[in-house]
Amino acid sequence: NRVFAFAHDEPHDTGYGFFADTFNAKLKQLSGGRFSIHEFPGAQLGQEPELAQKVRSGDIDFVINSTANTSTVVPQAGVFSLHFIFRDEAHLAKAVLDPSVNDLFREMIAANTTGARSLGLGTLGFRKCYAKFEVRNVGDLKGRKIRVQATKTEDRFFSAYGAVPIHMPIGQVYTSLETGLVDVAENGADIYRAQKHYEVAPVLSATDHEANNNHLWISDKAWKSLSPEEQGWITATFEYARGLTVPRSLAYDHAAVESLKQMGVEFFTGVDRQSFIDIATPIQEEQAQALGPYAVRLLGLVRKVTA
Amino acid sequence: MTYATWSAAVLSRKRPQLKWRGLDPLEFALIVLCGLLLAGFLLSELADVAFRILRRPWLEAQEFSLGFFVWGVFMGGALGVRRNDHFRLAASAELFGGGARTAIETFQQLVMIGVAGAMVWFGYLNFLTGFGSYLMPSLTPIAVLYAAIPVAGALIGLFSIEKLVNGWRRGFPDPEPEPPPGAELAAPPAQSGP
């Protein structure tokens, strides 16, 4: 009987934990009880960039990484953080489940790193801007200091909107919003809630400018130790668990927004996304080219997916 | 001031019987390096805050700070081996004399050389994987930080060999009692707990 180490940096009671549980049950079933996983949630074995290192060295068998953090290993994975490449949630869900997008993503990972491969994509939903005020259109970000993820792509887009991008660890965002060191921050609704940022930035605006996507790594060491049949169990388990997890994660996201509204957060849905899209669209192309050829092709495939 | 006055001011005087005078310039160079790394660390933190206040954020500042900090820790950690500054749970060897003393001190230095060897070889392998991983946002390979580990390992190995060889040649026990209290005020025996 073999127990695989399966690590991520979210608490167990999240979409990631649901995925791990589903994965475990299905894997046991397909393997007739021979295979199972031991889940290490909550960054027990490290933060995402460290987990990415350890799956590549073969020290952890499975790791969930956001595509944003995957770009510390394969910078072209940053293509999934380009702004406004997903039209809406239906398009997002369809794109991350799309076979040709996944095939190309797996190929990109295989071609650009060693020691681990990707089983495929997933998503937690869209990121939104939050502040003490509504973000009605791109003009509302002009001259505003906004905390962004530390990548060149984010710097490029938010600068183009006229905002001043600032990098800081997530733990510092609360007081920075409180004291005005930053005016705006952006994240998924669950993080916004878990970090209590709503206390100091009570208006959540549905900018939905980019998605929080992720994928599942498996180490080459684990993969190559398996027979073709066993490898088939793993991929089938992944497809099964992901199929259940993507809608579940989006539902978690909606539930997070609902509970925030209950707590008195203003959820502003009337964002003029087109004012952002007009600026972002030409930059999508430029940034994909800066990232590399796979990024360009993935952008093309994502655009072609019809919801 | 000259090298002689500066080095007299900063070189450690603990356990001189275990040292090669020829390595004193290396200790001195490492001290200077650590001081510069701390100064660089201070400046990059300062610049980070200053540019942020001026609304022209220096987006790579945190990578610079981290670089100075990490190299400072590993170089200082290696330096601490030569200076005998590292915190110990017990001074067991000092309880004994003669052969037992030599045996314990030899064992300690052999383990240290083993650890140093592991830091050099496995740290080097880790350094190689660091070319496939990048610091955000500059996309600098994280190997530039990982490199500090094998380098520290090499220095630690050198300083441990120094102790072992000199201990066997001149004996491990300190020839005279500890320097008088206050002789090394600026560098108190460090500890790992505050």
Place this chain on the structure above:
Amino acid sequence: MSGNETAIVVMCGLFLALGYAGLPVAFALIAAVVVVAATFTDLTIGSLMGQLFNGINELALLAIPFFLLVGELMTSARITPRLIALTQAMVGHLRSGLAHVVAVSCMIFGGISGSSTADTVAIGTVLMPAMREEGYAPAFSAALIAAGASIASMVPPSIMAIVYGAVGDASVGGLFLGGAIPGLMVCVGLMIYSYFFGAPGLRKRRASLFEFGTALRGAVLPLMIPVIIIGSILGGVITPAEAGMAAVVYALAVLLPIMNRGHFRHLPKDFAMAAVLYAIPLTAVAGASAFGWMLAYLGGADIIMGWVQGLGTTDARAILFFVAILFLIVGDFLDGLPAIIILMPVILSLEKLGHVNAVHMGVVVIVTLAFGLITPPCGIILLLSSSLAGVPFSRALRQSLPIYVVFVVVISVIILLPDTVLFLPRHFLPRAVGCFPRPHGGGYICP
């Protein structure tokens, strides 16, 4: 025992064996990790070496060099004596006056430096000779100075609090403020003890208002350092690292030019010595985090949950007493920072089980470990102060025994009366202790 449990036992045993064979803690930890990984697992040792790096790649730890540099500047530029002169004017006239001066000076210097070692050296080298002249037994002085210096690890800034916050995800600012009253309680406890049991010393007349004013004027500039550190953390915009940097900038740009301009040519030495100092604890942090990672990988978290559930209580006070006893024992055999890192999963499980406030838990752990700095066998601060006093450790230890009462009382009080810890953070950093703003209107609600 499962294979993993065997591996955990071997790893801990190997670490203690090497540690007590006299190997530096940092390297005993690394050796134990490497040997166990190679024999019991198929982990790559290379990535465990990477864990040394991951362990110090924590934002909060970046504060440590600055707080050590400030302490180094104070001592090396001879600014500490000005602080001591002020405490002389405040409490020097009491019975056993110099002993009171020690306690209060330790508290004040502890508000500038994050390290009890620095406190011991700064206060000990100035006051130890003076105490000897006035007829205090050197062993008594050594015990008192060591006990006083432990305060530096409780009151802000504190390296222990920084590491605890970094590893345990608790607010460093909250831990800083939470430790202030316990630190003050230890200071007062030491004064009470000295009043009744210290040598009478030379009775001095009370300082005149003029003398007090002169002493205050001499000390007011360095006294701004704690104000800057605490003020900037309370201000909220600033991380502990930036607060430390602000203190360094203040010391370089204001303090030195006014108080000791001639010292500037010694600055390179101060930077070099501070750099050597900060690397030492952080090397141990690096080794301990590789050790902690191995514990987690071997399933330590689940084993710990098993023990914790075996405790059979969810009473917060019982759990806190359990934690205090655990850390008293562990702190006797292990050094403070590695103890925090390695045992953090236990702390967090217990915290959840008893619904203990994270800052309350952290301060209890920190005060207990600060006490461990003066208990045998590895009472590092007592060791240092007895060597400064030139007395055998055993004699200083005997003089310390009655002082332990002070610590036991303080630890019990902060467990039984959580407000002694939580009062300050609730008022000044409410969010750090889990308070949330009232939905409508001002103020906070604290659970």
